Structures are given as C-alpha cells and as structure tokens.
Amino acid sequence: MKRCQAMEIKTDDYRVWTEESEIFFYGAMRLASSDAGAPIAALAASVLASNPASITLNLKDLHFLNSSGINLLAKFTIEVRKHPDVRLVVRGTPDIPWQSKSLPNLKKLHPAVVLLMD
Amino acid sequence: MSGGLALWNVQKLSRDATSEVGEGLTTANQEYIRSYAESTALSVDLLLDRVHGDVKALAGVLQAQIDDPGRQQQVGATLSQEAPGSAKVVYDARGDWAQNLPGAPSVVSVWGYLLGADHSPLPGVQREIEDSTVLDLVAPTLMASGASKLQMYYIGPKERPIFRTVPYTDQAQTFDRLYPGHNKAEFWEFFFPGIYGSWQQWARDSASRPVADDITQTAPYTDAITGKLIVSFFHPLWTRDRTGIAGTAGADITLDQLAEVVERVKIAGTGFGFLTMSTGNVVAINPSGQAIIGLTSSSDAGTQGVTGLERSLRGSTQPAIASLPLDQNNDGVIQHIMLDDKGERVPYIVVLKRLKPTNLWSSGPIKSEMMSVGIVVPEREIYASLFAAQKSISRATNRILLFQIAAIAVSLLIVFAAVLGISKRITAGLRALASAAQRLQSKDYSVRVNIPTRDEVGAAGIAFNRMAEQISFHTENLEQLVDERTRELGDANQEISALNEKLQDENVRLGAELAVARQIQMMVLPKQIELEAIPGLEIAAYMRPADEVGGDYYDVLQNGPRVKIGIGDVTGHGLESGVLMLMVQSVARALQETDEGDPHQFLDRLNRAIYKNIERTNSGKHLSLAFLDFEDERVTLSGQHEDVLVVRADGAVERIDTIDLGLPVGLENDISKFIATRDILFGSGDVIVLHTDGVTEAEDQDKTLFGFERLCRSAQKRHGSSAEEIKCGIIDDLMAHIGIQKIHDDITLVIIRHT
Known part of the structure; x- marks a missing residue:
C-alpha cells in the first residue's frame, strides 16, 4: 500500500494537514476563489491518489468556511464518488453553523459519505 | 643567577682565605x-x-x-x-x-x-x-x-x-x-x-x-x-x-x-727592643725607639751613691707605655697598645720577656731583680705580611671576580645574541605576516609570505598563505559571482519591469473587468419602480457588493399574477461569478416567461442549464439558490439557500431551514431528487427576510459573526414597520456590528412585507 506523505498547508488563518489518510482542517478558511483553494484540493487529491480504503475529512476545528471552500469540499466529494472502493468519512460538529448547513449536501452528492456530526 | 652564586662563592672563599691566612699569619707573627x-x-x-x-x-x-x-x-x-x-x-x-x-x-x-x-x-x-x-x-x-x-x-x-x-x-x-x-x-x-x-x-x-x-x-x-x-x-x-x-x-x-744586644733587635721595618729594670727604668734602647715610646732620660744626681740613670717607662709621654704592666703575668704576652705618632694613633705590639733573676743593688739593700727585654713593633709592619697576604688575596679575589663577571657578561652576551637572533628570526616572520596582513587588508589578495623557519611562525605563515589563497579565490569568485548576479538582477529587473507593465495592463484589464461585472450585477437588479409596482407586496432590497465584485443574486420576477423572488449566492468573486449570476438571472427570467409554474421543474431546469454552461465554461463554480413563489397568503419556498426568516405581524419569528429543499446549483446535472418545496403562510403584515451569508457572516473586530440571531432580533424589533424601515434598521445594526472591519462578502438583504 502506498503510504501518503504527511503534508501541511499553513496560513495565518487556517491550517490543513494530513495524518495517514485523515485530512485535518483548522481555523477559519475564507478562500477568495476556487483558485485560492487549489493547494488544498491538490492535497486532498494526493490523499485520494494513494487509493486508501478510507479518507476522513476532519472539520471539527474548522470554525468558518466560505462558499468557495464549501464548493471545494463538494467537488472533492464528487471526485471520491468516482472511487466506490474509497470510503469517505466527514467529521464535523453541529455547533458550527456552516457545517450543519453545508455538510449534509456532501451526503446528498455522495450518499456513501459517512457524516459524523458529534 | 649562577653567576651571582659564583661571585658570592668567590667572595666567601676570599673572606675565608683572608681570615685563615690572617689567623695563620697573626699566629705566626x-x-x-x-x-x-x-x-x-x-x-x-x-x-x-x-x-x-x-x-x-x-x-x-x-x-x-x-x-x-x-x-x-x-x-x-x-x-x-x-x-x-x-x-x-x-x-x-x-x-x-x-x-x-x-x-x-x-x-x-x-x-x-x-x-x-x-x-x-x-x-x-x-x-x-x-x-x-x-x-x-x-x-x-x-x-x-x-x-x-x-x-x-x-x-x-x-x-x-x-x-x-x-x-x-x-x-x-x-x-x-x-x-x-x-x-x-x-x-x-x-x-x-x-x-x-x-x-x-x-x-x-x-x-x-x-x-x-x-x-x-x-x-x-x-x-x-x-x-x-x-x-x-x-x-x-x-x-x-x-x-x-x-x-x-x-x-x-x-x-x-x-744595649747592643737589644738595639740589635731589628724586627719588621721599625721594630726595636729595649731592656728595662723591673722598676720600669729602661737601661737600654736605641734613640729612635726611645723617641717612639716617649722616654725622657735624666741623671738621678740627687740620690746617693753612684750616679744612676733615670729613664723610666713610667715617665713616658705615651700613656700606654707609662701604664704598661711589667709583672710576671705579662711575661711573653702579646700586648696591643696605641702610641701617639705626631697626633696619629698608631697600633703597636709590645712583648715583654723577663730575664733570669739576679741580685741587684740599686740603692739600699740588695734585691732580686728581673729585668725585661721589650720588643716593640708597629702592627702595620708586623702585619705587613698579613696585610700583603690579604691584599694579594683581595687582588686575587678581585681578579677572579673580574674573570667571573667577564665570564658572566660574555655568557650573557652570547645568550642575548642568541635570543636576539632567534627573536629577530621570529619577529622577522611576524613582521612579514603583519605587513602581509595589512596588504591583504588593503585588498591585495596576491600577497604571500615567505617564512623559512620551521617553527610556529613558519606554520602561521603557511596557514596565512593558505588563507590568502582561499580569500583570493573566494574574492575573485565572488567578483565573478557578483558580476553574474548583477547581470541576472539586471535581467530580472528588465523582466520585472516588463511584468510590471503587463501587470499594469492586467490591472487595467481587471479594473475594467470589475467595472463591467459590477455594472452587470447592478444592471440586472430589479428597479425600484418594478418593486413598487408589485401588488400586495412591499419589497425593500439592499445589495452591497464586497470590495471585489461578488456573486450575490436576487431578483423579483413578475409574470401576470405570479410573483417569484429568487435569492442566491455564487461561490467566489469577480467577473466569472458575475457572469454566472447573469446567466442564472437570464435562465430564471426565461423560465418565468415560459410560465413554468412548478417550482420543482423551475429549479431543476435552471440547474441543468447552469450546470451545462458551467461545464462548458469550465468555471468550477456553483451557487446556492432559493425561490419564493408568492400567491395570495401563501409562499412556496424551494431550493437550498440561507435560512428564511419570517416575522409575523404580531412579532413572532419563524426560521425556515432550506437545506432539505435542494442542492447547490451547478454541482450536479440532476438535482431533481433533492428538490423539495415548502409552503409558508404569509398573512397581511407578515414579513419575510431574505439574506445572503454576507449578512450573517459579517465579522466585528473580535471576529464575532453577526449571525442569524442578531439578524432575527434586528428584524423582530422592527415588526410593524415598513419593509424599507426594517431594511434600513437591519443594515444600520449590521454596519454598527461590522464597524471598520473589512467586508469580506457581498451583503444582500431583501425584505418582503405583505401589505
């Protein structure tokens, strides 16, 4: 099994890193455009490229995500949908408004998504 | 040190010898x-x-x-x-x-x-x-x-x-x-x-x-x-x-x-002898001796009998002689006395030796008499040999000392010369190093030192040369490097200048783009006259694009008795978002014109059109989009967007979640299975507040979001007011919240009041 390398994207406002096949999001992500989210998309794509059994998006510490970011998550979910053997787990919390508002959409886009709102 | 010791030894030896010889000679004398x-x-x-x-x-x-x-x-x-x-x-x-x-x-x-x-x-x-x-x-x-x-x-x-x-x-x-x-x-x-x-x-x-x-x-x-x-x-x-x-x-x-016997006494230079009676009367002495011991002679004409001679030691002008003891205890004993010689006190040695006793008549009865022979010698003469010995020892000592000093001086000279030579060699090396270092300092990197010695200075010289070589190499390389870099920088500068020009062009272009986009966005918004012409509804809308052109959308479409109000938010900003919004507006207008009365169909078709267009333009954007269909006292809500706030005429508020009413438009070709509708009673005096996330996600200086609750309270406390008043009030509260913080997103607020 191809093991993905630990990667990290870090700005003043947010941080995104991987641990094994789990992608952690931290802070407040306010992407000006989908181009601004390109590194994060690449990071997520590289995790997917390693063809893991499961990918987890850990969003519990992502307090804010604007519509460009949500678009990024939706696109990634649609991408994972093309790999039926890859299980997508999304961990979030209902305490953060954008998550309860937007994360159910991911399940709509890809019903196999395991959405853990705890 | 050793020289000093030697000198001291010689001195001591000399002292010892002098003392030994002195003792010996004194005893012998x-x-x-x-x-x-x-x-x-x-x-x-x-x-x-x-x-x-x-x-x-x-x-x-x-x-x-x-x-x-x-x-x-x-x-x-x-x-x-x-x-x-x-x-x-x-x-x-x-x-x-x-x-x-x-x-x-x-x-x-x-x-x-x-x-x-x-x-x-x-x-x-x-x-x-x-x-x-x-x-x-x-x-x-x-x-x-x-x-x-x-x-x-x-x-x-x-x-x-x-x-x-x-x-x-x-x-x-x-x-x-x-x-x-x-x-x-x-x-x-x-x-x-x-x-x-x-x-x-x-x-x-x-x-x-x-x-x-x-x-x-x-x-x-x-x-x-x-x-x-x-x-x-x-x-x-x-x-x-x-x-x-x-x-x-x-x-x-x-x-x-x-007298001849005693006067024959010739000891040292001026030593002499005398013969004295036990009374001290000197019977024999030579004239010079008599003068030395200060005797005066006189005839004792006054006494009886034969005319004797009175020349007594006791009458001597020399106190030491006058008091010279003649008794048995001093027989053969060396006596040291001081005699006055023309005012000078001169040490003398006197030895008295008694003769055999004899019967002597002087006057009166015969008595036993022991005459004495006296020997008088000036010490400086009797000790002349001693003094000579001392002098010769002293001379020898001085000679040895001189030799010693000379030897020490010579050895010191040799040592100094050696030290001087060595130090000269060392300092020569150091001087060479110092001057080379100075030349190096004045940027003469070709300088090398030649120190032939094989000591530490020599090693320092070799190290110096190596260092100088390295400095020279690096410096020359550095110069090349600097030249290269300067050239590269020059090139880069030109490139940057070119880029700058381009960038300026781009900015101008972007600026133009933004201006166009802004114009499009504002252009397609419903006009105030249109809004006022809608019967039964009082509509007040506010849209403030963010610093860059955003993708907020709202529209009020009227086709006969049917009024359809849409609100949406395109992801991202810029011309592309603006164009997408324009497309959405056009498709929505077109669908409205086809009398498509089914909100489900309406949204599904709109999504298909937009999805395909997005696919064609490869823009990768999507938008949230919800529609409200107004018919009498009923509003049908469809599509996924922000929560809808309803403030009833009596001030009660309802929050209507739209998550389950659709899916973002443009993500999927077919979202029909996700589309749902919800009917809301909308009586007279009721107010519906529509907004984009620019309102609820506006931050104050503590990055606290304005939030739905604030929006809710702001609207609620103004229930009963006109749509325009409510709109202005909420905007006032929102702006008060934002203060001087940056407005990240477009802010859109639509207030609809049932008259």
Missing part, C-alpha cells in the same frame, strides 16, 4: 715576636752569664788565695817582687791618696784614710796591696777572653777598701773628678750604700740572698773611671771562716754592650 723576645732575652741572659762567669772565675781565684793565706802571701810577695810597679804606691798630695804609677797591668788606688802619717799605706793595707797583685796574674787573661768587659777589679773589705783595677787607668784622678769627697768617706758606704750590709747578712745566712747566687749587679750608673754608663757585677769574697767579707771581685760592662 705573634709567635715570631714572642720567639724574638725570648731569644733576645736569652741573648741578654747569655751576655750576662758570660760576665757572671768571668767575675766568678776571678772571684774563685781570689777566694782561693784568701782561703790559703800562706800561698796568698807567697804569691803576693813574689808578684810584688817580680813587678814592683803593681805593689808600690805613690802618694798624691793633691788628691790625698796613693796609687801605683802607670805601666803596671793594674792600677791600685789607696784612699787617704788608708794611709799612715807618712802617707804610706797602713801595714794591713800594704799587705792587702801585695796580696791583690794576684789580679795581675788572672784579670788580663779574663779581660781578653770571655765577655767584653770594661774592666775587672778587686775591692778590699770595708776595713781596707783598696781598689785594684785591670787595665791601668788614672783611676783615683777620675774618682776625684766625678765623685768629689769620696776620698774622705768609707768606700762602700759612699759608692754603694747598703750593699755591704747585705753581703754581711749573706755571710751569716746564705739563704738570705734574694737570688741564690753571689753575683750582685748594680743598676746602670756613670763609671767613675771611664765616665761611661756602666753596669757593675760584684762577687763578694768571704773570709776564710766565711763569717765576714774579705773583699769583692768585680767587672764592669758598659751599658752599650747590653
């Missing part, structure tokens, strides 16, 4: 002086012994005659007949004495009181004269042999003290001259008062002699015959029964003879 004194004393004793011997020989002959009267008479008669000149005396009227005529071997003087009325000697006296002629037989021989004597003589006993002397001199005449009055007085008492009494005592008790010898010596006195200072040696002759005095044998020696 003192021994020498002592021996000299002893031998001088022995010489004097010897001389005196010889005189004693001569006197004793004479006395022996005469005593033998006395002891054999018969022979004495026979010898006397025979000799008188043989040589009548010795026995026949002639009266001298002037002197009133009788004396034989010259020509005889001896002179015999007969004093006036021994002559009869006829001026011829009394019978006993004549016999004495004849008996004493035996002197002619013995004395000349004795005079010629033995010690040098002035004269030898026989003096008769007290009763007839004739005076016969060998050799012949004008004896009585001299006596008269020197001792006037003697002819009237008894001989012994006149000349030697006390001496006769002593002898008489000796006759009775020989043990009473002060010295166990019959020889009696006189103190020096002026000889009546020769006028010289003499010393007499008497030997009393005893009567045949040994009870009385039968006369005296005697001999005189001049003082010169004694």
Whole structure:
C-alpha cells in the first residue's frame, strides 16, 4: 500500500494537514476563489491518489468556511464518488453553523459519505 | 643567577682565605715576636752569664788565695817582687791618696784614710796591696777572653777598701773628678750604700740572698773611671771562716754592650727592643725607639751613691707605655697598645720577656731583680705580611671576580645574541605576516609570505598563505559571482519591469473587468419602480457588493399574477461569478416567461442549464439558490439557500431551514431528487427576510459573526414597520456590528412585507 506523505498547508488563518489518510482542517478558511483553494484540493487529491480504503475529512476545528471552500469540499466529494472502493468519512460538529448547513449536501452528492456530526 | 652564586662563592672563599691566612699569619707573627723576645732575652741572659762567669772565675781565684793565706802571701810577695810597679804606691798630695804609677797591668788606688802619717799605706793595707797583685796574674787573661768587659777589679773589705783595677787607668784622678769627697768617706758606704750590709747578712745566712747566687749587679750608673754608663757585677769574697767579707771581685760592662744586644733587635721595618729594670727604668734602647715610646732620660744626681740613670717607662709621654704592666703575668704576652705618632694613633705590639733573676743593688739593700727585654713593633709592619697576604688575596679575589663577571657578561652576551637572533628570526616572520596582513587588508589578495623557519611562525605563515589563497579565490569568485548576479538582477529587473507593465495592463484589464461585472450585477437588479409596482407586496432590497465584485443574486420576477423572488449566492468573486449570476438571472427570467409554474421543474431546469454552461465554461463554480413563489397568503419556498426568516405581524419569528429543499446549483446535472418545496403562510403584515451569508457572516473586530440571531432580533424589533424601515434598521445594526472591519462578502438583504 502506498503510504501518503504527511503534508501541511499553513496560513495565518487556517491550517490543513494530513495524518495517514485523515485530512485535518483548522481555523477559519475564507478562500477568495476556487483558485485560492487549489493547494488544498491538490492535497486532498494526493490523499485520494494513494487509493486508501478510507479518507476522513476532519472539520471539527474548522470554525468558518466560505462558499468557495464549501464548493471545494463538494467537488472533492464528487471526485471520491468516482472511487466506490474509497470510503469517505466527514467529521464535523453541529455547533458550527456552516457545517450543519453545508455538510449534509456532501451526503446528498455522495450518499456513501459517512457524516459524523458529534 | 649562577653567576651571582659564583661571585658570592668567590667572595666567601676570599673572606675565608683572608681570615685563615690572617689567623695563620697573626699566629705566626705573634709567635715570631714572642720567639724574638725570648731569644733576645736569652741573648741578654747569655751576655750576662758570660760576665757572671768571668767575675766568678776571678772571684774563685781570689777566694782561693784568701782561703790559703800562706800561698796568698807567697804569691803576693813574689808578684810584688817580680813587678814592683803593681805593689808600690805613690802618694798624691793633691788628691790625698796613693796609687801605683802607670805601666803596671793594674792600677791600685789607696784612699787617704788608708794611709799612715807618712802617707804610706797602713801595714794591713800594704799587705792587702801585695796580696791583690794576684789580679795581675788572672784579670788580663779574663779581660781578653770571655765577655767584653770594661774592666775587672778587686775591692778590699770595708776595713781596707783598696781598689785594684785591670787595665791601668788614672783611676783615683777620675774618682776625684766625678765623685768629689769620696776620698774622705768609707768606700762602700759612699759608692754603694747598703750593699755591704747585705753581703754581711749573706755571710751569716746564705739563704738570705734574694737570688741564690753571689753575683750582685748594680743598676746602670756613670763609671767613675771611664765616665761611661756602666753596669757593675760584684762577687763578694768571704773570709776564710766565711763569717765576714774579705773583699769583692768585680767587672764592669758598659751599658752599650747590653744595649747592643737589644738595639740589635731589628724586627719588621721599625721594630726595636729595649731592656728595662723591673722598676720600669729602661737601661737600654736605641734613640729612635726611645723617641717612639716617649722616654725622657735624666741623671738621678740627687740620690746617693753612684750616679744612676733615670729613664723610666713610667715617665713616658705615651700613656700606654707609662701604664704598661711589667709583672710576671705579662711575661711573653702579646700586648696591643696605641702610641701617639705626631697626633696619629698608631697600633703597636709590645712583648715583654723577663730575664733570669739576679741580685741587684740599686740603692739600699740588695734585691732580686728581673729585668725585661721589650720588643716593640708597629702592627702595620708586623702585619705587613698579613696585610700583603690579604691584599694579594683581595687582588686575587678581585681578579677572579673580574674573570667571573667577564665570564658572566660574555655568557650573557652570547645568550642575548642568541635570543636576539632567534627573536629577530621570529619577529622577522611576524613582521612579514603583519605587513602581509595589512596588504591583504588593503585588498591585495596576491600577497604571500615567505617564512623559512620551521617553527610556529613558519606554520602561521603557511596557514596565512593558505588563507590568502582561499580569500583570493573566494574574492575573485565572488567578483565573478557578483558580476553574474548583477547581470541576472539586471535581467530580472528588465523582466520585472516588463511584468510590471503587463501587470499594469492586467490591472487595467481587471479594473475594467470589475467595472463591467459590477455594472452587470447592478444592471440586472430589479428597479425600484418594478418593486413598487408589485401588488400586495412591499419589497425593500439592499445589495452591497464586497470590495471585489461578488456573486450575490436576487431578483423579483413578475409574470401576470405570479410573483417569484429568487435569492442566491455564487461561490467566489469577480467577473466569472458575475457572469454566472447573469446567466442564472437570464435562465430564471426565461423560465418565468415560459410560465413554468412548478417550482420543482423551475429549479431543476435552471440547474441543468447552469450546470451545462458551467461545464462548458469550465468555471468550477456553483451557487446556492432559493425561490419564493408568492400567491395570495401563501409562499412556496424551494431550493437550498440561507435560512428564511419570517416575522409575523404580531412579532413572532419563524426560521425556515432550506437545506432539505435542494442542492447547490451547478454541482450536479440532476438535482431533481433533492428538490423539495415548502409552503409558508404569509398573512397581511407578515414579513419575510431574505439574506445572503454576507449578512450573517459579517465579522466585528473580535471576529464575532453577526449571525442569524442578531439578524432575527434586528428584524423582530422592527415588526410593524415598513419593509424599507426594517431594511434600513437591519443594515444600520449590521454596519454598527461590522464597524471598520473589512467586508469580506457581498451583503444582500431583501425584505418582503405583505401589505
């Protein structure tokens, strides 16, 4: 099994890193455009490229995500949908408004998504 | 250090040697002086012994005659007949004495009181004269042999003290001259008062002699015959029964003879000897010696008897001499004294050596006398050898010291030279290094040092050269590098300039793009007149694009009695978002115009159109989009967007979630299965508040979001107000919340009030 390398994207406002096949999001992500989210998309794509059994998006510490970011998550979910053997787990919390508002959409886009709102 | 030690050693050695030699020489010198004194004393004793011997020989002959009267008479008669000149005396009227005529071997003087009325000697006296002629037989021989004597003589006993002397001199005449009055007085008492009494005592008790010898010596006195200072040696002759005095044998020696012995003393340069009586009266000394020890001589004319000599040490002008002890304790002892020599105090050594004891008559009874020989030597002379030795040692020491110092100096010079040489070599190396370093400092990187030594300085030189090479290499490389970089920078600068120009162009283009987008966005928004023309609804809308053009959308579409209000939010900003929004608006308008009354169909078709267009433009965007269809007192809500707020006429609020009413538009081709509708009662006075996330997600300075709750309260407290008033109130509250913070997103607020 191809093991993905630990990667990290870090700005003043947010941080995104991987641990094994789990992608952690931290802070407040306010992407000006989908181009601004390109590194994060690449990071997520590289995790997917390693063809893991499961990918987890850990969003519990992502307090804010604007519509460009949500678009990024939706696109990634649609991408994972093309790999039926890859299980997508999304961990979030209902305490953060954008998550309860937007994360159910991911399940709509890809019903196999395991959405853990705890 | 070692030089100093050597010097000290030499000094010490010199001191030790000086002290050793000094001690040795001092001992030797003192021994020498002592021996000299002893031998001088022995010489004097010897001389005196010889005189004693001569006197004793004479006395022996005469005593033998006395002891054999018969022979004495026979010898006397025979000799008188043989040589009548010795026995026949002639009266001298002037002197009133009788004396034989010259020509005889001896002179015999007969004093006036021994002559009869006829001026011829009394019978006993004549016999004495004849008996004493035996002197002619013995004395000349004795005079010629033995010690040098002035004269030898026989003096008769007290009763007839004739005076016969060998050799012949004008004896009585001299006596008269020197001792006037003697002819009237008894001989012994006149000349030697006390001496006769002593002898008489000796006759009775020989043990009473002060010295166990019959020889009696006189103190020096002026000889009546020769006028010289003499010393007499008497030997009393005893009567045949040994009870009385039968006369005296005697001999005189001049003082010169004694003096000769002591004056012969020649020790060191000016050392001299003297002979002194135990009284301190110096009987023999040479004139220079006398001057040195400060003696003054005088004749003791005032005393009785023969005229003696007074030249006592006690009368010396030198205090050290005047107090010089002559007792037995100082016999042969070295004494150091200071003598005054013309005001200068000069150290002298004095040794006194006693002679053999002798019976001495000075005046009065005979006493034992021990004369002393004195030796006087200036210390500087006796120690001359010592001083010379010390001087030579000192000279040797100085020479050695000089050699030592020279040796030390030479070795120091050698060491200095060596050190100088070495330090010169070292400093030469260091100097070379220093000057090379200076040249290096002044950017001469070609500098190299040549230090031939194989020491640390040499090593430093090699290290320096290596360093200089490296510096040179790096510097030259650096220059190349700088050249290259400068060139590259120049190129980059040109590129940047070009890029800048481009960027400016791009900015202009972007600016134009934004201006176009903004215009499109605002252009397609419903006009106030349109809104006012809608019956039954009071609509107030607010849209404020963010700094960049956003993608908010709202529209109010009216087709006959049906009013459709849409609100949406395109992801991202810019022209692309604006165009997408325009597309959405156009499609929505078109669908409205086709009388599509089914909200589900309406949204599904719109999504398909937009999805396909997005796919074509490859924009990758999507949007949230919800529609409200107004019909009488009912509103049908469809599509997924922000929550819808309903403020009832009585102030009650309802929050309507739209999550389950659709899916973002443009993500999927077919979202129909996700689309749902919800009917909301919308009575008169009720107010619906639509917004985009630009409202709820607006941040204050603490990054606190405005949030739905604030929006809700802001709307609720204005229930009953007109849509416009509510809109303005909420916007006021929102702006108050934002303050001076940046507005990240487009803010859209639509207030719909049922009239």
